[in-house]
Amino acid sequence: MEQIVVLITGCSSGIGLSLAVRLASDPAKTYKVYATMRNLAKKERLLDCVKGLHKDTLEILQMDVTDQQSILDARHRVTENRMDILVCNAGVGLMGPLEAQALDTMRQILEVNVLGTISTIQAFLPGMKARGHGRILVTGSLGGLQGLPFNEVYCASKFAVEGVCESLAVLLQHFNIHVSLVECGPVNTDFLDNLQTAKPGEAALQRVDEHTRSLYHTYLKHCGMVFQNAAQDTDDVVKIFLEAIQSASPAFRYYSSDALLPLTSPKISAPDGLQYIRTMSKIIFSTNEKEEQK
Numbered sequence: 001m002e003q004i005v006v007l008i009t010g011c012s013s014g015i016g017l018s019l020a021v022r023l024a025s026d027p028a029k030t031y032k033v034y035a036t037m038r039n040l041a042k043k044e045r046l047l048d049c050v051k052g053l054h055k056d057t058l059e060i061l062q063m064d065v066t067d068q069q070s071i072l073d074a075r076h077r078v079t080e081n082r083m084d085i086l087v088c089n090a091g092v093g094l095m096g097p098l099e100a101q102a103l104d105t106m107r108q109i110l111e112v113n114v115l116g117t118i119s120t121i122q123a124f125l126p127g128m129k130a131r132g133h134g135r136i137l138v139t140g141s142l143g144g145l146q147g148l149p150f151n152e153v154y155c156a157s158k159f160a161v162e163g164v165c166e167s168l169a170v171l172l173q174h175f176n177i178h179v180s181l182v183e184c185g186p187v188n189t190d191f192l193d194n195l196q197t198a199k200p201g202e203a204a205l206q207r208v209d210e211h212t213r214s215l216y217h218t219y220l221k222h223c224g225m226v227f228q229n230a231a232q233d234t235d236d237v238v239k240i241f242l243e244a245i246q247s248a249s250p251a252f253r254y255y256s257s258d259a260l261l262p263l264t265s266p267k268i269s270a271p272d273g274l275q276y277i278r279t280m281s282k283i284i285f286s287t288n289e290k291e292e293q294k
Helices: 014-024 040-050 068-076 103-131 152-175 210-230 234-246 258-269 274-293
Strands: 004-008 031-037 058-062 085-088 134-141 177-184 253-255
Touching: 004 014, 014 031, 014 040, 014 234, 031 040, 040 058, 058 068, 068 103, 085 103, 103 134, 103 152, 103 177, 134 152, 134 234, 152 177, 177 234, 210 274, 234 253, 258 274
Parallel strands: 004 031, 004 085, 031 058, 085 134, 134 177, 177 253
Antiparallel strands: none
């Protein structure tokens, strides 16, 4: 049987790396994985993880999702001249008071998370349409389903990705192409380490009013507790991707954890939006304030 051809973006670490390893290490050699990353200097970590298990199942390609020519060059290097499964996983984060964010930094987040995802899909979609077959999986986020304070630009980018995918899913069912979003909460990856975060003492943050800085400090403590108590391992998230990849009839939206569902339900049950805003504010700020007063 022909191998299933898979291309994954953002494979230098985290979910992308773990998914590439899992698929490329399949004993039956079911998949031919093209693992892409912007900086090939980071490929050694991926090679170390697969060890000798990747013969004929893995190729690592340089690909910058913000550079259209880079995407096209990577597509040209897919020797099978087809793409069965496209996994758009590359993404970056940004955290801090909105007033402290530089325009160039905000633009970079949108270019990677939104335009990078769109450009990657654009490059491979015509081939999938022509064959009448394909799957597109996109790494979604809790921040694409609900607003999170001090994550305005990141959430804006992930909300946009939700709209792109949902719009495409309506159309692409007519081409036998399945679109799936894997909605992730906190995950133990390098994403948090690589997150662009406004740090205490930075000049930009010092220009923000004192009350906002205090709330931001509380939010950072909340994030620390969430990652300590509720963050998932990448293997748990990879299992969800495998479910979407192997399903005969994949869902449009998968949740990496049931813990995400109660937070999204108020947005539907209370259309005025206030219940969610009050609930999220209480979860993030009230609990921490009470702990500080003990």
